[in-house]
Amino acid sequence: MAACIFFIIFALTSYATALATPSLDLVQSSCQNATFPKVCVHTLSIYKGPVSTPRELAQAAIKVSISRAINASKYLSSLQKEADQREKGAVKDCASQIADSVDELRDTLSELKELRRATFRWQMSNALTWVSAALTNEDTCLDGFKEVEGRVRTDVKQKVTYVAKVTSNALYLINRLDHP
Template sequence: MAIFFFFFFSILALFASPTVLASPSSPDLVSSSCQHATFPKVCLHTLSLYGGKVTTPRELAQAAIKVSISRASKASDYLSSLQKEANKRERGAVKDCAGQMSESVEELRKTLGELKELRRGTFRWQMSNAETWVSAALTNEDTCLDGFKEIDGRVRSDVKRKVTNVAKVTSNALYLINRLDHP
């Protein structure tokens, strides 16, 4: 009888695993994975281009990090160019924000590198690193916006729109990373 329960619960655990639920045999990995993301519509929109190219949750998490890196890099470039046209009051906030976005890009690049090298023996450590770095990127993005609380106008609204977009894709990437199981 004990053997029956062992096999029953082993099979149950296997089917409850997030990796199995979103396995390569799943008809639409992107759609099933994005369904419960923090920002499901953003997740689906930004990752749908990868639909036929990714076959595992790990590849999807890597794709999400690549999207986040791309968006953060573009926001960082935008902020760097914005420093030239911003007034004196805005310039300090823009400069600080550009630095924060640049740090986010670095944190996300480290995360991508870690996800590409996941190993069974060091999986928990690597996942802890990846989660910490993506969380740090989110904190940088949030801190970036803090500098604009006392500033009104177009610069503030443009920066807020761009940085909020980066934060949404980064948050979704963190969600997908958190769903990963051992390699």
């Protein structure tokens, strides 16, 4: 009897876990032609949440991008306290750019959650514009560090480049959507 109960609990837990993560086949087939396919597969295969359609996968990619951008923003905020005078301006400008990216990515997610057949083209145009703007902000952030040398530049470049990679992959997955 105890073995039967254990098996039922194990089976239900396994089923719930399978529902809470994307199908590896969906992730791999969707990410194979992304700009950064390895990053795409890695970040979305470990994503915790129900994903069974390309639309849900695009939403998951945006959520990953938002999360990474928020982490970068927190890092930049903490960095402002320890940066030297020359670095502070670049860090402050970058933090502002990344905060704008977070807002644009959140707008994108809201739009993707509400896709309707009658307004699909308009909504997709909005989503693509906002994600493209987020990518531009991330690039602009890095441009501010061209005159900065050392650890701060290296660390910011590493973090923001990763945000740009997941955002680029999200843009790719959104571009693949062909109906609501």
